[in-house]
Amino acid sequence: MYPPIEPYEKGRLDIRASQFPVADIPPVVCNDPLVVVFLHGGPGGGVDPKDRQFFNPDKYKIVLFDQRGAGKSTPSACIDHNTTWDLVADIERLRDKLSIEKWHVFGGSWGSTLALAYAQTHPNRVRSLVLRGIFTLRKSELRFFYQDGTSHLFPEEWSRYLRPVEPRKRDDMIKAYHSLLEDPDEKIRLGAAKAWSRWEMATSRLFVSQDSLERAEEDDFALSFARIENHYFVNDGFMRDGQLLEEQSIAKIRHIPIIVVQGRYDVVCPPTTAWALKMAWEANGAESASFTFHLVQDAGHSSREPGIEKKLVEAADEVVEKY
Template sequence: MIDFSSLQQTSAITDEWKYPAVDPINSGMLRVDTAPDHTLYWEEYGNPAGEPVIVLHGGPGGACAPIMARFFDPARYRIILFDQRGCGKSEPTVASAGPAVALTRNTTDYLVADINALRTSLDIAGKMHVFGGSWGSTLALVYAIRHPTNIASLILRGIFIGDRDDLRYMYQGNAATFADAPFALTAPGSYIAYPDEWAAFVEVIPPEQRGDMMRAYKAIFDMVPANAADRALQLRAALAWSVWEGTISNLIPKDDDPGKFGDAAFALSFAQIEAHFFAHHLFLEPDYILGNIDRIADIPTHIVHGRFDQVCPLTQASRLIAAMASFGAAPVSYVRTNAGHSAMEAQTALALTAIMDGLARIA
C-alpha cells in the first residue's frame, strides 16, 4: 500500500497572517478564588489604550497561545489572552495538583465570574469585544447573556451549543457496535472520516462499556490510581481523548505530529476538564443558550464556521442563527469557510482577521 500522506499540504495558516507575531506588553497571575486558590495566567498584547478584546479559548480545558494575538490589529486593539481555571499556565491544573483540587469550583458560573474579575483587575470599565471559538464561543454566549451591557460585539468561531447529540456525534459514533462491525456506519459521527484514529480512541474502553463512551472515559479519569498500572491507564485515556480531538480539528490532519494534544501534562488537564464539564452538561440548564437569545439580540454578532468541522458540526451554527432569527436578529456577518474546526486553518484565520479589521469602533 502506498502512503500518500506526505503529499498532503497543510490547511493551517502559515505566512498568510496580516499581522506579525509580537511579544506581550504585559502578563501576570490573578487570584480569583480560594479553597483552592485558583489563579489565572493572562497576557496583554497590542495597544494599552486600544479597544479591549477578551479572547476565550476552547476546550473546556484548552489554553491560549501567543499566536492567538495575530487575529488583531495591534495598533487598534488591547488584546487580552488568559488561561481559564485549571488550564495552561493557570494554577492549579489536573497535572500539577490532581483532579480533586483542579476541578473544585471549576464550573461555567465561576468562569463567567472570572471574566469580570479580569476586567476589574485590568481596569476595563466599559464595553469590550469578546472573541471566542469552540467552547470559547459557548462561554462568550453565556457571558453575553448574563452581562450584555459589557459587550460591544461578539466574534464567534466554531459554534458549540453542547447538546447531548452534539457530543455523541464526536465521542459515541458507532462505538457500541465497533467490536463486531468496526467499519459499519451505524450512527452519524466524526469517526466516518477517521477510522484508524477512531479505533485508537474506542479501544481504550472495553467492549461492554462502549454504550456510553463519555461515561466510560469519565470513570477512568475519576479513578484514584492504586498502582502504576492505574496511572498508566489514566494517562493512556487522557492522551487518546486529547489526540482524537486534536486530529479531527484540522481539515488536513497532521498525521505525524499531534502537537500539544500529545503532551502528557496538557492531555491530563484537557481531557479531564472536558469530561468534567460534559458530564455536568456544561453546568448549564437545558437549552440555556438558545432559550436566552433574546438577551443578546441587540449585540452585533459575527460568526465564522468551517463547513467541514467534525468537532462542532456546522448545524450548531445553523441552530444559533435560527434562534437569533426568531427574535428578529441576524449575525452581522456569517462566514462558512472551506475548513475544519481549528481557528488556525487559513481560510478561518483570514476571515476572523478581516472581521476584526471591519468591526465598528467602540465609542
C-alpha cells in the same frame, strides 16, 4: 494574521473559593485603545501566543488568559470549583480588575460557548461577538462527536479512541472516559488522557496536522485538556440542554453585533449548531443587531486553517472599526 508581538504586561488573577486553593489565572495584555478578550477552546485548551495575531495591535488592547486548570493557570488540571459559571465570573472579575467598561469578546469552539454564556450573563459589558466553530453543549452535539457521528468519518482514529474502554462500556464513551481519567492509577489516567486528546486533535482539521497529534502526546497538556473537557461534558456543561439557544437567552444579546465563522467540514462542532444559532437570533423577525455568518467552504474546525484565519482577522478588523 498580524505579525507576532510580545505582551507589555503580564499578571495573575487570584481567586479564592471555599475549600479550594488559590486559582491563579494569568492574563496577558497588549496595546490600546479598544479591548478584546480572547476565550480559548477546550475547555482546558489554554492560550497560545499566536492567538494575539488575530488582532491589529495598533487598534486593540488584547487580553489573553488561561481558564481554570488550563495552560499556566494553577492548580493545573484542577476540576474543583471549575464550571461554566465559575469561568463566567472569572471573566467579569478580570474585566473589573483591568478597569474596562465594555470589551469585544472573541472565542472559538468551547470559547464560543463561554462567550455566549458570558454575554447572556453580562450583556451590557459586550461590544461585539466574534465566534468560530459554534458549540452550545447540547447533548446532540456531544453525542455526534463522542459517540455516533464523527466516528463514521474517521474510523481508524475512532478505533484508537475505543481501545482504552472495555467493550461493555462503549455505549457511553464520555462516562467511560470519566472513570478512566479519575482512575487512581496514574498510568491509566495518562493513557486515557492522551487517547481522548488525540481523538480531537486528529479530527479538528480538514487535513490532519502532525503537530497537533504530537501535542496530544504531551503529558501535561493531555491531562489538563482531557480531564477538564470530560469534567464539563459529563456534567452537561452545568446548564440545561439547549440553554444558550433558548429565546429567553438569545433575547438578552440580540442588541450585540455578532460575526460567526464556521468551517463547512467541521466534524467537531458541525455547522448545524452555527445555523441553529442564526435561526434563534432571527426567530420571529425579532429586531436585532447584525448577524453575519461566514461558512468557509474549505475548512474543518481548527482556527489554524487558512480560510478560518483569514475570516477571523477580517472579522476582528471589522468590529473594531464599526463598534
